[in-house]
Amino acid sequence: MNDDGKSLRQSAAKGSAVTLLAQGLRIVLQLVSVVVLARLILPDQFGLYAMVLAVASVASIFLDFGFSMAALRSKFLTNQQQSNLFWINVGAGAILSILVFFLANPISNYFNESRLVGITQGISVIYLIGGITAQFRVKLNREMRFKALASIDVISPLIGLITAILLALTGFEVMSLVFQQIATELTMLLISFFLARWIPVFPRKTEGMKELLTFGAGFAATRVLSYLTQNVDSIAIGRVWGAAPLGLYDRAYRVSVGPITQISFPMTRIAIPVLNKVVDSPPRFISALKEAQLIGTFITSTLLLILAGVSEPVVVLLFGPPWVDAAPILSMLCIGATFRTVQQVSNWVFMVKGLAGDLLKFNLVAQPLIVFCTVAGVWWGPVGVAVGSSIGYGFYWLLSIWWAGRVTNMNLFPLFTYPLKVIIIFSLPAGIVAFVVASVVDANSPINLLSGVAAATCWLLIIYMLSKSIRTDIKKLINFTMIALGRHQK
Template sequence: MMASALAQSAARGAFFTLSAQGARILLQLLSVVVLARLLTPHDYGLLAMVLVAVGLGEIFRDFGLTSASIQAPEFSDGQRDNLFWINALIGAALAVLMFAASWPMAAVTGQEEVLGITQWLALTFILSGLATQYRANLMREMKLRSLAIVDVASSAIALAAAIVAASLGAGYWALVVQQLVTGTVILVGVVVAGRWLPGWYSRRYSVRAMVSFGWNIVAANLIGYAAKQIDTVLISFRFGTSSLGLYNRSFQLVMTPLGQVRSPLQAVALPVLSRVQQDQPRFETYVTSAQLALGYLIGIPLAILAGLAEPIVSIMLGDAWSDAAPIMRMFAIAGLLTTVSFVGYWVYLARGLGRELFRYTIVTALIKIVCITVGSFFGLVGVAVAFAVHPAIAWPISLAWLSRVTPMPQRRLYLGAGRIIVVALAAGLAAWAGGELISGAGVWAQTGLGFVLGLIAASAALLAPAYRRDAGALWAFIRLMLVRSPRNTSF
């Protein structure tokens, strides 16, 4: 009965999380459409400069304590209160540092407007620092419906505030208002949903192990952040801004939406895996099921996208961007491979393997740097190919690395990944063939026929018993989403 309730809570949590993320993506598109007509590219450029520093600070602001509190097998109210004050103090310290850095940032960028933007956005660290453990507690208690409502409401209210400010002629300040309103609404929302107030910090409740775990997460994230920039740096230096624009736009079309769909599922997966980590058979079942769900539901659309790269680029970006098609195809392949391996990251967090994750991140960062460097000798497409090759090399290493420190269902994961890749390959090839078959009929017709043929090819896999079993498991999970959870997840 407990297993059934947990599975149902996880399914409902996934439903609310995906629904909220879909709503946020729609709001982001609306933001682009509306604000782009009220503001200038210069306004967005100013904000982007400052958000680079904000993104780096966010790694330190959380300090890995969200994951630390969620994965902890035992977690007292006193420990929660202590982590609240640690996150709040880190947020305040980052706000002071950000404020102090505003003058050198304005001098380095040569944009005096950066000074005011940086000083005001420093407040976001205080807001997010206060909200961190409230969000973590909602995730730990599987109150994902409440969290979904807060996230969607914050995006909608902030967008409305930005539109009003931009309409009144606020210029780039409208984007600053959007950031600050988002942080404020999130803080108010999670406090109301959390229904608890922190007590004073007490040394009676030790959080040393959690802080140690968090420090390893911070170190791993910093290395990962640096590794993520290697392709951008090499392209900008070796091939110039035009090539970088092609590469970056292709990345934004594939990898950014993928992250918006995939990463929020961690809010569902991490508390579930943490709860069952002492029950190895159930833990392995959840891990393999998560891989199948991610692989099929995300991997098949990515494979079809890879097959239809040319017409989709023409539709989304225009004919002038046709050189982006092979790059986007490589990103789609990379997205499929990273999605198949994404559950490994969840295992590191759920098991509290912060130090092992840090060491593995160093290894995979070095692999990526080598791949990208070698790929750069073959031009822009070579860099994109290297980007896709990297996860193909890193994933088996990750699985072997994990298996050395914690029990892992290696055979089931390899077989599951193999089935996913085979059906994705069939769908991608069918989509490509459909597009080529009517290449003279226009990009919309190519995309439509290719999409249909890709889905037919993927569905044909159901003729095999193994795929029918996988489909049965996925359908059971979807049915759990559609029934009311036995837990009280009301706002």
């Protein structure tokens, strides 16, 4: 490998290490938040908050309108161009904050729940804050200042969590969750502004804006489709079954899909600039994509499927016996989250190639399939919704690989067969073993949990010893990690 290749790989690995460490801490904070607040706030209160977010959060897409991704993937971005994007984001944030505020009553009427008015009006301010923050984070990202971004991603939710706990203890109930979000966004803005050391200039006409706006619009349209797909479950459950079942679903979602969401966008922040440097060399590009799958395939999918196997003792241990009905929901959502994890690399192909239009066309075809599967399950309650959603994301993963390969004229099928092989012989059996052992052990939740995890670990070690290909891939992952830690010099 030449010097440029080594430098590129080291940048990717070190960026991944910092980001994964930060997101690991953030996931811990999120789990602490889920566990502690579940003991302080009733399920129906979480359901009310989830109803509002399911509808109002679409504003966050129009807030950014894909401009952050457009700026991030641009090889050359002038100060004036980024300043123009900043002012567009600020203007959009102000408009959306006002719009969401006045949508409080329609949202309340749709769900037939008067308590949603105050929640919606309270949450509306975050869009203005987010609009101001966006380009400061892009600035840090383009400069590959991953440690700065990592500090923001850890400190901000920590401040939000402390705020929520203090307010919940004093009886604020669901409004504790609203102020948690506001405190998180405000902290993110202040730290981003301080670390970016950038002052935007006043807007004016400049070259190159059309390309940025066009890509941003296409990417935003794709995100709108993704948003509708990802939130149709909450909307359907809230509308048909009410706040309490939605509260159970929401907590299960936070434990399973939530951490994946926390990891996916930061990993995209690293992947796009790195892949952008090798996009003109198909062999290097394909090789980089395969390496990018290592973490998602071996670590994330394995943890998710083991979690699916021990969902009941996990739910009882974390939330308490009253939440036990969330266990089967958690299991099904973990399976869907596995598909989401391994599918992400397909999106990177579209983004790096600048194929926002093709990505939109693909999602116009594929996203409705997920929606159909999800809505079809609503009549069987939250568990049916989770099953339908997971089936939909399984089809979505396969279709995304085929579509990306077709529009780029590259053979991307190994990006499907490789993780599928690992899941079938490594991750999925570990989850099944964990489920069987945790189910037959007649003990309390901690013992059930430890027994299931121990059995799954034994399976993983056996497969590692028996499969040469698995050993080879894990060694690549370890090598990648050592580069990230600065201990590998080859």
